[in-house]
Amino acid sequence: MTDSRRAAVAAMLGARSVALVGASPRPGSFGERMIVEARRSSARMHLVNPRYDAIGDIACAPSLAALDEPVDLVLLGVPDVALLDELKAAAAVGARSAVIFGSAHGAALRDAVAATAAEAGMSVCGAGCMGFVNNATGLRALGYLEPDPLPPGGVSLVTHSGSAFSTILRAGRGFGFRLAVSSGQELVTDTADYLDYVVEDPGTTLIALLLETPRSVGRLRAGLHRAAQKGIPVVILPVGHSPRGRAMVAAHSGALAGDAAGWQAFCADTGAIRVSDMAEFTDTIELFEAGRRRRPGSHGIATVHDSGAERALCADIAHELAVDFAELAAPTVAAIGDLLDDGLTPGNPLDVWGTGADTRELFGGCLRALVDDAGVAVTALAVDLVTEFDDDTAYADAALDVAAGSEAPVALLTSVPSAIDQSTAKRLRDNGIPVLEGTRSGIAALGHLARWPLPVSTVVPEIDGERAARWRARLAEPGWDAPTAFALLADYGIPVAQSRTAHDVNQALAAAEAVGYPVALKTLGSEHKSDVGGVILNVADRESLSLAYEDMAGRLGPGVSIDAMAPAGVEISLGVVRDDNFGPLIVVAAGGTLVELLADRAVACAPVSREAAVTLLRSLHTAPLLDGWRGAPPVDIDTLADAIIGFSQLASELGENLDAVEANPIIASPTGVVAVDALMLVRKP
Numbered sequence: 001m002t003d004s005r006r007a008a009v010a011a012m013l014g015a016r017s018v019a020l021v022g023a024s025p026r027p028g029s030f031g032e033r034m035i036v037e038a039r040r041s042s043a044r045m046h047l048v049n050p051r052y053d054a055i056g057d058i059a060c061a062p063s064l065a066a067l068d069e070p071v072d073l074v075l076l077g078v079p080d081v082a083l084l085d086e087l088k089a090a091a092a093v094g095a096r097s098a099v100i101f102g103s104a105h106g107a108a109l110r111d112a113v114a115a116t117a118a119e120a121g122m123s124v125c126g127a128g129c130m131g132f133v134n135n136a137t138g139l140r141a142l143g144y145l146e147p148d149p150l151p152p153g154g155v156s157l158v159t160h161s162g163s164a165f166s167t168i169l170r171a172g173r174g175f176g177f178r179l180a181v182s183s184g185q186e187l188v189t190d191t192a193d194y195l196d197y198v199v200e201d202p203g204t205t206l207i208a209l210l211l212e213t214p215r216s217v218g219r220l221r222a223g224l225h226r227a228a229q230k231g232i233p234v235v236i237l238p239v240g241h242s243p244r245g246r247a248m249v250a251a252h253s254g255a256l257a258g259d260a261a262g263w264q265a266f267c268a269d270t271g272a273i274r275v276s277d278m279a280e281f282t283d284t285i286e287l288f289e290a291g292r293r294r295r296p297g298s299h300g301i302a303t304v305h306d307s308g309a310e311r312a313l314c315a316d317i318a319h320e321l322a323v324d325f326a327e328l329a330a331p332t333v334a335a336i337g338d339l340l341d342d343g344l345t346p347g348n349p350l351d352v353w354g355t356g357a358d359t360r361e362l363f364g365g366c367l368r369a370l371v372d373d374a375g376v377a378v379t380a381l382a383v384d385l386v387t388e389f390d391d392d393t394a395y396a397d398a399a400l401d402v403a404a405g406s407e408a409p410v411a412l413l414t415s416v417p418s419a420i421d422q423s424t425a426k427r428l429r430d431n432g433i434p435v436l437e438g439t440r441s442g443i444a445a446l447g448h449l450a451r452w453p454l455p456v457s458t459v460v461p462e463i464d465g466e467r468a469a470r471w472r473a474r475l476a477e478p479g480w481d482a483p484t485a486f487a488l489l490a491d492y493g494i495p496v497a498q499s500r501t502a503h504d505v506n507q508a509l510a511a512a513e514a515v516g517y518p519v520a521l522k523t524l525g526s527e528h529k530s531d532v533g534g535v536i537l538n539v540a541d542r543e544s545l546s547l548a549y550e551d552m553a554g555r556l557g558p559g560v561s562i563d564a565m566a567p568a569g570v571e572i573s574l575g576v577v578r579d580d581n582f583g584p585l586i587v588v589a590a591g592g593t594l595v596e597l598l599a600d601r602a603v604a605c606a607p608v609s610r611e612a613a614v615t616l617l618r619s620l621h622t623a624p625l626l627d628g629w630r631g632a633p634p635v636d637i638d639t640l641a642d643a644i645i646g647f648s649q650l651a652s653e654l655g656e657n658l659d660a661v662e663a664n665p666i667i668a669s670p671t672g673v674v675a676v677d678a679l680m681l682v683r684k685p
Helices: 003-013 030-040 080-092 107-120 162-169 191-199 217-230 243-253 260-270 278-289 308-320 330-339 359-372 394-404 422-430 439-451 465-475 482-491 505-515 542-556 592-598 610-618 623-627 637-657
Strands: 017-021 044-048 058-061 073-076 097-100 123-126 131-134 139-142 152-159 177-182 206-211 234-238 301-305 378-382 410-414 435-437 499-502 519-523 535-539 560-564 570-579 583-590 601-605 658-669 672-675 678-682
Touching: 003 097, 003 123, 003 191, 017 030, 017 080, 030 044, 030 139, 073 080, 080 097, 080 107, 107 123, 152 162, 152 191, 152 278, 162 177, 162 278, 177 191, 191 206, 191 217, 206 278, 217 234, 217 260, 234 260, 234 278, 260 570, 260 583, 260 601, 278 435, 278 439, 301 308, 301 359, 301 439, 308 378, 308 439, 330 359, 359 378, 359 394, 378 394, 378 439, 394 410, 394 422, 410 439, 422 435, 435 439, 465 482, 465 637, 482 499, 482 560, 482 637, 482 658, 482 678, 499 505, 505 519, 505 542, 505 560, 519 542, 535 542, 542 560, 570 637, 583 610, 583 637, 583 658, 601 610, 610 623, 610 637, 637 658, 637 672
Parallel strands: 017 044, 017 073, 044 058, 073 097, 097 123, 152 177, 152 206, 206 234, 301 378, 378 410, 410 435
Antiparallel strands: 131 139, 131 177, 499 560, 519 535, 519 560, 570 583, 570 658, 583 601, 658 672, 658 678
């Protein structure tokens, strides 16, 4: 981010004087709402509308040029037909920034807005946004009425959705805001710019991003890495990653959303916490904003229940979400056992309800034992927190007792948000105990805190400039086939089968003699060779090859490859796929003809470390095959990881020149790995 761009964003978010273009006295109008919010703001307010000399007791100028002082920020509450002229007028009077509330329909208008702002060095919030609130300075740049005062706190929120902006500001949860931005279409200033600002703000304790479209991904990645280095949690809710969702994003903003695999890889690369919906978003924010962090060396969650059925439900959901329950130390189990009524068994998750006597002491004692266990990362009292008509406050009292005597993370986990007694929840939140409003979202949030901080990639590849230049030149040439793709893979240290091309039977026979029988015969006439009968394995001799070639050439064309046979082993698919938003992704998957059917894959942003390569392999559902399944010998994991590193290096050097490169299958065996088929899709200039 350039210094001038950073300064423009700071001028917008820290504006001390604001002009409201389109201000109006008409009740219920957009112009009136701007005035209402500007009156609440810390910035000096100037009204602009040629229809009025004054609105109430405030003078109203006919134009920006008629103002009696320069302004830092211009709020443009005008229709599209007037938008560009008013933005140019703002630039002409030296305004450093603007908020565009309208949708700025049409590519031509949007391009003109972006060009005007770029030429003037202006930052712009929007178009199609709700505005923003800088809660640290009291600046409110809004065209819609939002809570006043906004709860203070350390959360800096940036959301592409205006509706989500208003919802989260009104959530009434156990956290407050440092900065809240409804960024809209981000025609000029994008999330990476806002992130750059808040990462350097010492008052920001958590960054929350709701994103449809990842823009300026390089700068966004750098900002997230800086947040990780500073120990600032980042929670990202990506939307629009399904096929239908991506189409909706394109129709809504004219932008391309990131797909699920891309977001997964991007968040893993940057250490950001990826959540799935608004409930998980707000539960995770509240849990982290309580400020308590897990002890070093602790792992897994612990929960205390007053219901056996809800305990089982909690275990089911945690299993689905891959959230681990901590293994309790023997002294912890013994301490809990001494507290429980007869018939109840100490464990995790823990059902405490027995006779109902001494609830505060019983639940408090069990909670305290779990909180004090060095292996437990975060503990939750999992009760529904309903209104107690006998005024019993034992559950809340127990949680407050335990939290007061420990710095370890403690939370309330509820199941039905509408059943929560709000006065009790407020009491807990006022005392720093988060109340998680849903079993699934709450368990997910507990899992996020139990695993945080997440690992962040620090790999910096050493680029072989001569090799990269050589292959970039070759990629620009036509005539790619499997043997040529094999040559590329081999140059990046990926073991490949011997392979030669042929276009008649005599060439095929000569190639087989050079490679050595038995051989594999594969058509060059189809990408999905197996689907069309284009692969024949273990061709043993000249006669068999002649017959097989004539049949295949007659069906699929004369071009074939003659490949050496590989030893038996586990089939893995390795490759690089270029994502439209996130760039080259490393893909590790179950290989062979089942790759699409199983959909068993893991993805990562390039480059990857050796440790990350092994983690990708271990994350596959079919990973047990690598260790030997039902008597089969284990494969050479180290060599397979080396092949992934080779693809990572290829992605780092040639990722901008390729749409995809895949070795499928790679045969992994106890003696090593070998790629026996390859596909290359060169990116069009």
